[in-house]
Amino acid sequence: MSCEECCQRRGLGGRMIPVPGEVAAGCGLAWKTAPEAREELVAALEADGVPVEAMTVIELLEFR
Amino acid sequence: MIYLDNAATTMRKPQEVVDAVAAALGSLGNAGRGASAGALDAGRVVLRCREAVAALLGCPRADHVCFSANATTALNATLSGLVGPGERVVTTVLEHNSVLRPLARLADERGVEVAYAGCDAHGLLDMDELERLICPGTRLVAVTHGSNVTGNLVDVARVAEMAHAAGALVLVDASQTAGCVPLDMSAMGLDVVCFTGHKGLMGPQGTGGMAVAEDVDVRPWVEGGSGVRSFERRHPLEWPTRLEAGTLNAYGLAGLAAGIAFIEKNGGPAAVGAREHALARRLYEGVGGVPGVTVYGGWAVSPERCGSIVAFNVDGLDSAEVADALSSGWGIACRAGAHCAPLMHRALGTERQGSVRLSCGWFNTEEEIDVAVAAVREIAAG
The missing domain is CATH 3.40.640.10 (Type I PLP-dependent aspartate aminotransferase-like (Major domain))
Incomplete structure (x- = not known):
């Protein structure tokens, strides 16, 4: 939730999703955004002291 | 109430x-x-x-x-x-x-x-x-x-x-x-x-x-x-x-x-606490001088180290009896007994009598405090 707060405050796109099984087995939350936003995202999270457990590029379906 | x-x-x-x-x-x-x-x-x-x-x-x-x-x-x-x-x-x-x-x-x-x-x-x-x-x-x-x-x-x-x-x-x-x-x-x-x-x-x-x-x-x-x-x-x-x-x-x-x-x-904890402390001080100054009333705590020696509680007993009365009188006679809600703090009461010598605790909050008024003081005065007078 700190990640969401950080990104929304800075106007960075993305949203919270259930953590995909390819990233971690079990349950939890992940921040979903476009791969090209990676650099800006990392800088923002570092600046706000939000810890990052993992960052993975995967293909996800968008239905609507 | x-x-x-x-x-x-x-x-x-x-x-x-x-x-x-x-x-x-x-x-x-x-x-x-x-x-x-x-x-x-x-x-x-x-x-x-x-x-x-x-x-x-x-x-x-x-x-x-x-x-x-x-x-x-x-x-x-x-x-x-x-x-x-x-x-x-x-x-x-x-x-x-x-x-x-x-x-x-x-x-x-x-x-x-x-x-x-x-x-x-x-x-x-x-x-x-x-x-x-x-x-x-x-x-x-x-x-x-x-x-x-x-x-x-x-x-x-x-x-x-x-x-x-x-x-x-x-x-x-x-x-x-x-x-x-x-x-x-x-x-x-x-x-x-x-x-x-x-x-x-x-x-x-x-x-x-x-x-x-x-x-x-x-x-x-x-x-x-x-x-x-x-x-x-x-x-x-x-x-x-x-x-x-x-x-x-x-x-x-x-x-x-x-x-x-x-x-x-409302100004943060310092401002909120100052208001509550002022009410408690008014309460202490009213109750502390009542004959037959013993007040506990540091009010007499270092009021700046007191919070918003005034704890007391009336000579010869169990604390529960006083609390009940305050409730039934004046509609005052307070707490009697040992307050889940046995070593504190042992140190104060109030293990048997307990103590009556009046504790002030943000929404209390000076008028309420004055009613409480008058009530304690009447109870102590018998």
Whole structure:
């Protein structure tokens, strides 16, 4: 939730999703955004002291 | 009703707290359990509350604010998670059973050595004795920030200096002070502060928690559902999850955040506490001079070290009898008896009689205080 707060405050796109099984087995939350936003995202999270457990590029379906 | 039992709970809540809880009840999912809109909204509410508590208590990291059902649970978790077999803990006779009983259990089950610093005739903590008891090898010093019997405050920054000089950690029970006496963990060097949400913070019952300094390792006390790492055999160690097994009280935390916002809107803990202290001082000055009334606490010698409690007895009357008379005769709500603080009463010599505790809150008025003074005067006159 700190990640969401950080990104929304800075106007960075993305949203919270259930953590995909390819990233971690079990349950939890992940921040979903476009791969090209990676650099800006990392800088923002570092600046706000939000810890990052993992960052993975995967293909996800968008239905609507 | 004249409500003067704010040390038990602040019964009158700001309307913002009521509204926040009502709104939460109809809209929040389970924080940290999935990414549905309701679950995320609950997560946002919890995060806002975490950040508000961290700011209020001077905790450098919001994710080191962990929520529990009340201060008792937080104190149990902290004591159990910090103190290992055979280690030494120093505490005081001012403590509530929420500290004394977990320590007794640790003594029984882990062979923990517990030493108790005493107090003077006014119930003020004997800081010299405390310093003598904190010897090298002491693991933890557990002190209240304010006695729930007398309202006497403890200089916890000084206690932290003593503890750290001996290599010990310091745990502060802020049940009576959070929200109405300034606390700054970073500036005061406090390692853990346990708090309840339903007293000075003006939030709902069922809320509380602990704020933990960055380099302090409190091991999980309760293990279970975490919403993350479901296939790991034991509870995750990441903050704040390590101390938050099971579903959080997001409804209550919505109200707690509103309570803290109310305090900040009204000038913060110093301003809120000053108002409550002024009411208590008026009460003390009225009750203290009544023939046959004995007031406990530091009011006569160091009123600046008193909170918003006036504790007293009427000669020859059981405290429960006085409390009942105040309730039935004047509609005054207060608390009699031992207040779950047996060592404090033993030190004051009030084990049998207990004491009558009148405790002021933000919503009390001078007129209510004057009615209480007149009532005590009439009861004491027989």
